[in-house]
Amino acid sequence: MTQKSFPIAPEFVAAANTTAEQYARDYQQSIASTEDTDAFWASRAELIDWIKKPTIISNVSYDLDDFRIKWFEDGELNLSVNCLDRHLKANPYKPAIIWEGDHPSLHKIISFKELHAEVCRLGNAMRKLGIKKGDRVSLYMPMIPEAIVGMLACARIGAVHSVVFGGFSAESLGNRIIDSQSKLVITADEGLRGNKRTPLKANVDRALDMEGTDSVKNVIVVHRTGNSVPMSGRRDIWYHTLVEGESEVCKPEVMNAEDPLFLLYTSGSTGKPKGVLHTTGGYITYALSTFRDVFDIKDDDIYWCTADVGWVTGHTYATYAPLANGTTTVMFEGVPEYPTWARVGHIIDKHNISILYTAPTAIRAMMKEGDNFVRESNRSSLRLLGTVGEPINPEAWDWYYNVVGSAHCPIVDTWWQTETGGILLAPIPGTVALKPGAAMNPLYGIKPDVIDTDGTALEGPAEGNLVISNSWPGQMRTIYNDHQRFLETYFTTYPGYYFTGDGVQRDEDGHYWITGRVDDVLNVSGHRLGTAEIESAVDSHPSTVEAAVVGMPHEIRGEGICAFIILKAGEVASEQLKAELNRHVRSEIGPIANLDAIYIVDVLPKTRSGKIMRRILRNLAAGQYVGLGDLSTLADSSVINKLIEVVKAER
Numbered sequence: 137m138t139q140k141s142f143p144i145a146p147e148f149v150a151a152a153n154t155t156a157e158q159y160a161r162d163y164q165q166s167i168a169s170t171e172d173t174d175a176f177w178a179s180r181a182e183l184i185d186w187i188k189k190p191t192i193i194s195n196v197s198y199d200l201d202d203f204r205i206k207w208f209e210d211g212e213l214n215l216s217v218n219c220l221d222r223h224l225k226a227n228p229y230k231p232a233i234i235w236e237g238d239h240p241s242l243h244k245i246i247s248f249k250e251l252h253a254e255v256c257r258l259g260n261a262m263r264k265l266g267i268k269k270g271d272r273v274s275l276y277m278p279m280i281p282e283a284i285v286g287m288l289a290c291a292r293i294g295a296v297h298s299v300v301f302g303g304f305s306a307e308s309l310g311n312r313i314i315d316s317q318s319k320l321v322i323t324a325d326e327g328l329r330g331n332k333r334t335p336l337k338a339n340v341d342r343a344l345d346m347e348g349t350d351s352v353k354n355v356i357v358v359h360r361t362g363n364s365v366p367m368s369g370r371r372d373i374w375y376h377t378l379v380e381g382e383s384e385v386c387k388p389e390v391m392n393a394e395d396p397l398f399l400l401y402t403s404g405s406t407g408k409p410k411g412v413l414h415t416t417g418g419y420i421t422y423a424l425s426t427f428r429d430v431f432d433i434k435d436d437d438i439y440w441c442t443a444d445v446g447w448v449t450g451h452t453y454a455t456y457a458p459l460a461n462g463t464t465t466v467m468f469e470g471v472p473e474y475p476t477w478a479r480v481g482h483i484i485d486k487h488n489i490s491i492l493y494t495a496p497t498a499i500r501a502m503m504k505e506g507d508n509f510v511r512e513s514n515r516s517s518l519r520l521l522g523t524v525g526e527p528i529n530p531e532a533w534d535w536y537y538n539v540v541g542s543a544h545c546p547i548v549d550t551w552w553q554t555e556t557g558g559i560l561l562a563p564i565p566g567t568v569a570l571k572p573g574a575a576m577n578p579l580y581g582i583k584p585d586v587i588d589t590d591g592t593a594l595e596g597p598a599e600g601n602l603v604i605s606n607s608w609p610g611q612m613r614t615i616y617n618d619h620q621r622f623l624e625t626y627f628t629t630y631p632g633y634y635f636t637g638d639g640v641q642r643d644e645d646g647h648y649w650i651t652g653r654v655d656d657v658l659n660v661s662g663h664r665l666g667t668a669e670i671e672s673a674v675d676s677h678p679s680t681v682e683a684a685v686v687g688m689p690h691e692i693r694g695e696g697i698c699a700f701i702i703l704k705a706g707e708v709a710s711e712q713l714k715a716e717l718n719r720h721v722r723s724e725i726g727p728i729a730n731l732d733a734i735y736i737v738d739v740l741p742k743t744r745s746g747k748i749m750r751r752i753l754r755n756l757a758a759g760q761y762v763g764l765g766d767l768s769t770l771a772d773s774s775v776i777n778k779l780i781e782v783v784k785a786e787r
């Protein structure tokens with residue numbers, strides 16, 4: 137925890153939507169009692185256009201014998217209407233999406249009116265394919281406007297979308313399709329990033345060869361690069377021929393507030409990725425409300441969230457919240473290094489971007505290339521910066537603040553999770569001096585607690601596990617197909633609380649500093665990967681017997697992946713085999729699961745009950761060979777020296 141704090145420039149404070157006094161007063165009021173919290177959310181629900189206004193606000197119990205999470209349960213609405221139709225009267229020609237293509241010569245501006253028409257066309261076409269309310273639709277898309285059109289078209293007709301990150305493998309896509317039993321897949325011929333192509337359609341074909349994917353009746357393919365791709369019989373349809381001639385009027389499905397909106401798969405500490413389910417009314421109320429507070433939104437903001445639509449940030453803060461608020465959202469197809477590392481700055485100048493929301497890993501990658509690239513642009517349109525995904529280190533914070541933001545833009549460090557639907561902790565800009573690395577304060581209606589391993593909530597300055605003691609409208613409702621796992625993962629460790637899986641420190645001023653995951657989830661470039669998932673990918677290679685995967689410090693990605701692997705008898709360790717193992721894991725999960733270090737070992741450190749002691753491996757992976765902590769539960773203490781030998785020989 138650094139003691140340095142950065143007061144916010146008086147000009148910003150003077151123009152900010154929220155004052156320090158207002159935040160202090162309204163926050164206290166919003167958590168004073170359940171009735172007060174309900175009153176707060178009832179007032180925020182006024183930001184939404186309801187078909188039927190809710191009369192019941194919350195209906196929540198974390199008691200496992202009587203468990204329920206419902207918000208606005210008698211309300212009815214349609215999300216696409218909130219994102220599109222309601223802006224058509226006052227602002228039909230305002231840009232809804234500014235799309236910047238992979239190559240700097242290519243961009244497109246899509247107004248709310250145009251986006252509305254496109255969503256209606258696709259919605260009608262999907263209905264003709266037999267997609268009905270409640271059906272699941274998988275999206276496997278590059279960062280092109282049709283990804284947002286696809287999500288909104290699902291919302292229009294009441295289908296539940298499941299966006300799968302375009303960087304995931306065919307295998308990962310297939311598993312998600314099997315779990316969700318999607319009827320339809322929307323994809324593109326290829327993705328294009330940094331002038332490199334990703335074979336999206338070919339991956340879909342491979343995924344649909346997997347057993348258990350028969351639920352998929354059609355694949356809609358957007359023509360992006362134009363390279364020829366095999367189109368199979370009646371199953372595959374080109375997007376442009378499908379929507380051609382469709383009407384620009386599409387009756388929105390009436391959705392109950394608690395009807396599902398989307399599934400998004402995320403990694404947990406055990407087992408396969410879980411389908412986090414979000415519902416309609418609470419999710420959008422929370423998304424919109426937090427968006428306005430945290431980003432101090434004004435009518436003329438041009439807002440750029442760099443997250444891919446395949447992650448929750450791309451759902452909540454690149455798509456739903458800005459569009460519901462009528463804010464222009466910038467979508468970038470490419471990568472920050474193409475054609476040069478100056479690209480991000482050039483995009484900011486080109487589109488007059490006022491708010492930039494990105495991840496520490498991207499900031500570190502740009503920082504490493506030096507200041508000159510960023511200084512090719514003037515970035516004078518910027519007024520606010522945000523970060524998300526992982527703790528930001530003070531050097532990266534300083535660089536973001538001083539170089540990217542020219543020392544006049546506050547940085548909002550936003551802590552949240554796929555499960556939370558929206559931001560829970562952040563400094564509302566203008567209300568508090570910033571501390572680099574701290575997510576600072578709870579948002580309205582959120583009651584965080586720091587809890588020790590015995591389950592005691594700690595007072596004052598403290599360090600422990602982060603839990604939330606109440607509910608908020610954007611909270612996930614279940615794990616798709618596995619409600620029991622939902623209860624066990626989040627509500628059983630500390631009864632009566634939502635358990636986040638993160639460690640936290642609360643300082644003397646009551647500000648929160650996230651310290652990272654306390655479970656077996658890695659955070660690689662701000663993306664979650666379960667050690668169990670990677671281990672089972674390694675185990676599935678014919679040359680291996682067993683693997684243990686841990687995180688290790690990584691300069692750019694924040695956390696890198698380190699695998700300790702035992703080979704089958706007769707297999708010989710070689711650089712070639714290691715490269716092959718890495719290729720195997722990347723093709724099983726996706727390129728983000730790159731193994732940064734591989735140690736071939738004869739044994740793994742296990743407890744007498746057979747559990748791998750990852751703590752020891754984490755220390756070794758970080759090059760720490762002494763002070764390994766309590767080793768008394770280790771079944772065979774001689775393994776430590778053997779492991780140290782292997783690691784030392786390789787580093």
Ligand code: 6R9
Nearest residue numbers: 524525526527549550551552553554650653
């Ligand atoms: C939104 C998102 C969630 C995990 C979370 C935590 C880490 C996110 C953070 C942060 C420190 C921040 N995390 N934001 N850690 N400071 N501002 O990233 O969702 O992909 O589900 O990841 O990311 O560990 O538990 P998700």
